[in-house]
Amino acid sequence: MRYDSIIIGAGLSGLTCALLLARSGRKVLVVEQHSSPAPVVSGFQRGGIYFDSGFHYAGGLGEGGPLQPLLRHLGMEDKLQTFPYAAEGFDCLRLSSSDEEYALPVGFRNIKNYLAERFPPAAVEIGLYLDEIATTWRNFPYLDLDTDLADFGMESVHGCSLQERLAIFSPWPQLQSLLSMHSLLYGVAPEQAPFSLNAQVAGSYYHSVHGLGGGGRQLIQVLLKLLKEAGGDLQCRAEVAQIFAEEAVVAGVRLQSGEEFTAAEVIATVNPTQLPDLLPAVGMRPAYLKRLKRLHQTPSAYIVFARSEQPLEFLRGQNMFVQPHAGVFTAGIDRPLEERSFYLAGADQGRDRAIKGLIGIVPASYSEVGFLNISGKERTVEYQDWKKDLGARLLQIFSLNCPQLPQLELLDLATPLTLRDYSHAPQGAIYGVGRNLGQYNPQPVTKLPGLFLSGQAVAGPGLLGALVSGYLTCGSILGHELLRGELRACR
Amino acid sequence: MTEAEVIELIDSSLAEEFELERTDMTPEANLYDDLGLDSLDTVDMVIVLEGAFDFKIREEEAIRAIRTLDDIHRFVLSKIEQHS
Numbered sequence: 001m002r003y004d005s006i007i008i009g010a011g012l013s014g015l016t017c018a019l020l021l022a023r024s025g026r027k028v029l030v031v032e033q034h035s036s037p038a039p040v041v042s043g044f045q046r047g048g049i050y051f052d053s054g055f056h057y058a059g060g061l062g063e064g065g066p067l068q069p070l071l072r073h074l075g076m077e078d079k080l081q082t083f084p085y086a087a088e089g090f091d092c093l094r095l096s097s098s099d100e101e102y103a104l105p106v107g108f109r110n111i112k113n114y115l116a117e118r119f120p121p122a123a124v125e126i127g128l129y130l131d132e133i134a135t136t137w138r139n140f141p142y143l144d145l146d147t148d149l150a151d152f153g154m155e156s157v158h159g160c161s162l163q164e165r166l167a168i169f170s171p172w173p174q175l176q177s178l179l180s181m182h183s184l185l186y187g188v189a190p191e192q193a194p195f196s197l198n199a200q201v202a203g204s205y206y207h208s209v210h211g212l213g214g215g216g217r218q219l220i221q222v223l224l225k226l227l228k229e230a231g232g233d234l235q236c237r238a239e240v241a242q243i244f245a246e247e248a249v250v251a252g253v254r255l256q257s258g259e260e261f262t263a264a265e266v267i268a269t270v271n272p273t274q275l276p277d278l279l280p281a282v283g284m285r286p287a288y289l290k291r292l293k294r295l296h297q298t299p300s301a302y303i304v305f306a307r308s309e310q311p312l313e314f315l316r317g318q319n320m321f322v323q324p325h326a327g328v329f330t331a332g333i334d335r336p337l338e339e340r341s342f343y344l345a346g347a348d349q350g351r352d353r354a355i356k357g358l359i360g361i362v363p364a365s366y367s368e369v370g371f372l373n374i375s376g377k378e379r380t381v382e383y384q385d386w387k388k389d390l391g392a393r394l395l396q397i398f399s400l401n402c403p404q405l406p407q408l409e410l411l412d413l414a415t416p417l418t419l420r421d422y423s424h425a426p427q428g429a430i431y432g433v434g435r436n437l438g439q440y441n442p443q444p445v446t447k448l449p450g451l452f453l454s455g456q457a458v459a460g461p462g463l464l465g466a467l468v469s470g471y472l473t474c475g476s477i478l479g480h481e482l483l484r485g486e487l488r489a490c491r
Numbered sequence: 492m493t494e495a496e497v498i499e500l501i502d503s504s505l506a507e508e509f510e511l512e513r514t515d516m517t518p519e520a521n522l523y524d525d526l527g528l529d530s531l532d533t534v535d536m537v538i539v540l541e542g543a544f545d546f547k548i549r550e551e552e553a554i555r556a557i558r559t560l561d562d563i564h565r566f567v568l569s570k571i572e573q574h575s
Contacts, residue, residue, distance in 0.1 A: 153551075154551060158551075285508060285532060286507065286508050286509070286510065287536070287538065288535050291534075440538060443534075446531070447529075
C-alpha cells in the first residue's frame with residue numbers, strides 16, 4: 001500500500017504529526033506496535049475508576065499560554081473540557097521528615113509574593129529568579145511564535161544547571177525544594193538538568209495549570225477522531241522492523257509481519273536510541289548513529305493505582321510532591337524506597353463527583369526489576385507476587401509520609417517493566433531520552449532524505465513538549481513559517 | 492601531544508566517524524564542498540572532537556565559521572593551548 005507519509009508510533013507526537021500532515025493533503029498512515037493507540041497517554045479503567053497513566057496536568061493552557069494556539073490550530077480546543085487547578089496551591093510540597101508543607105499558587109506574580117512572604121530574606125533573589133523564568137521559559141520554537149527560528153540558542157546544551165542556579169538559595173533548603181521539585185516532570189536530576197529546561201517545564205506550570213476532563217483518554221480520542229476526519233489511517237499491532245530506502249532516499253517501512261508500506265516520508269517517534277536498528281545500512285554517519293545510541297535515558301518509575309473509600313478531596317486540583325528532606329530535589333533512585341521522593345495525584349478529577357482514585361509515582365531504576373529477568377510480555381507468578389508486596393509497601397510509605405491519606409486499597413502497580421512494554425522505551429524510561437546538559441538531542445531532520453524524527457527527545461516532555469515536537473517536525477516538512485504563521489493567527 | 496599528533500588524531504577520528512577518504516583530507520579541503528559534510532553534520536563533528544580531546548566545545552560562533560579541515564586543526568590546537 002502506498003502512502004505519502006508514514007508515522008511510526010501513535011503517541012501524542014505521532015498523532016499530532018499525522019493530523020498536521022493529513023490536513024496538508026497527504027495520504028497518511030500511523031503504525032503502532034501496541035494493540036491500541038497511545039497506550040501510555042490513554043490510561044485505563046480499574047475498579048470503576050479511570051486512571052491516567054501518562055497525562056496528569058498541563059501547564060501553559062491559560063490565557064496567552066502557548067498551548068492555546070496549538071490546541072486551537074489542531075481543532076482540539078472546543079472538544080476538550082479543561083478545568084483550572086487550585087489557584088492558591090496547584091502543587092503542594094510536603095517535607096515529610098520535618099512535617100512542613102508549602103503550596104505553590106498559580107501565576108508568576110502569586111508565586112513571587114508567596115515565596116517572598118515565606119522566605120523574606122531571599123525576596124529580592126526570588127524576584128530575580130522568577131523574572132528570569134518568566135522571560136525565558138518560552139525561548140523555544142513554537143512556544144515563542146515571534147522570534148526568528150535562527151535566533152534560538154543552545155542554552156539546553158551549554159547553559160548552567162538547575163542546581164548551579166539554585167546555589168544562591170542554599171540558606172533556604174525548603175525554597176530549593178520548591179524551585180526544583182518540577183524536575184520530576186522531566187526526569188533529569190537538577191545537577192544534570194539545564195536551567196533552561198527547568199524554566200521551560202516549570203515555567204509553563206507557573207504560568208497556568210489545567211486538567212482535562214476525561215484525562216489523557218479524552219485527549220487521544222479527540223486526536224483520533226480529528227485524524228479520521230482528515231482521512232488519516234491508523235494500524236495497530238504493527239511493529240516496524242525496518243525503515244527502507246531506495247537510492248539513498250526513504251521509501252517506506254517493513255513490519256515484523258513482513259508487510260510493507262511505501263511512502264516518501266517516514267516520521268519515527270521511537271526512542272531515538274532505537275532508531276539505528278531500524279535504519280537501512282546506508283545514509284547515516286557512524287558519528288550520528290553513535291550519538292543516538294549514547295543519549296541519556298530518564299529514570300523509570302513505579303506507578304501505584306489505588307482506591308479509597310473516603311474521598312481524596314485534598315488532591316482536587318492539587319498534586320502532592322513529597323520529599324523526605326529539604327534541599328535541591330533528588331529522586332533518590334539509588335536509595336531504599338522509604339527514602340525516595342514521590343508524587344501523588346487524584347484520579348479522574350474532571351467531573352462533579354468525589355475523587356476516589358489515587359495515582360502515586362515513585363522514581364525507580366530499571367535495575368530494580370532486572371532480577372526478574374523478563375524479556376517478553378509474559379509475566380510470571382513470581383512477578384505478580386513481588387508486585388503485590390511492593391504495592392503494599394509503597395502504599396505504606398505513602399501513608400507514613402502523607403498523613404492526610406485515608407485507608408487505600410491497591411488496584412494495580414506499574415513497574416519499570418510495564419513502562420518498558422507500554423512506552424517501548426529502553427529500561428522503561430518514563431520520559432524517554434531526557435535533555436541533559438552537554439547532550440545534543442537529535443533534530444527532526446536527518447541525513448536520510450525523507451526520514452524525520454519526532455517525540456519528546458526532539459522537544460520536551462508532557463503534552464506541551466509532545467505537541468511542540470509534532471510542530472517542529474511538520475514545520476521541517478511543510479515549512480516553519482507556514483505553520484508558525486497559522487499558529488499566530490490562532491492566538 | 493605534538494601538533495602533528497593532534498592533527499593526525501583529528502583527521503583519523505573524522506575519517507572514521509564520517510567515513511571520509513584520507514586522501515581527500517588535505518588541510519585546505521573544504522568540509523562542505525570537498526568532503527561532502529553539511530550543516531546536519533556539525534553537531535556530530537563537535538561531539539567527535541569533544542570525545543577525541545576530552546574537552547567541551549561551547550564556541551558556537553567559532554564552529555559556525557569553520558570551513559576547511561585546517562580551520563578545525565587551528566581551532567583544536569588553540570583550544571589545547573588555552574587549556575595548558
